[in-house]
Amino acid sequence: MSSTRQRKTWWLLFVGLVAFGVAAAFDPEGLRKHERLRGDVARLAAENAQLAAQNARLAAEARALRSDPEARERAAREELRFVRAGEIVYRLDAQPGATP
Secondary structure, eight states: OOHHHHHHHHHHHHHHHHHHHHHHHHOTTTHHHHHHHHHHHHHHHHHHHHHHHHHHHHHHHHHHHHHOHHHHHHHHHHHSOOOOTTOOOOOSSSOTTOOO
8 A cells, every 4th residue: 555545544534533523522312411321320329329328227227116115115106196104295386276
């Protein structure tokens, strides 16, 4: 191959690669989509980590409710508003004149 022909081939290859790069950068299905998807992956990874921590907390609470009588009592008092016999309950969040 002659030097001129070889140089021409390299230039055509270079121009083709530049044209491909420009097309990929401005194509909606190209690099912009890739960057958007990369952001989605990062956001979902953070959300997964947060959900994994929440699952760990809930699993620990479930274990405590199965085995710890104090945890069961706390849950019954907080969530179900249970009281022991003889206890007096003062509700401070009620509106004046409203029925409990």
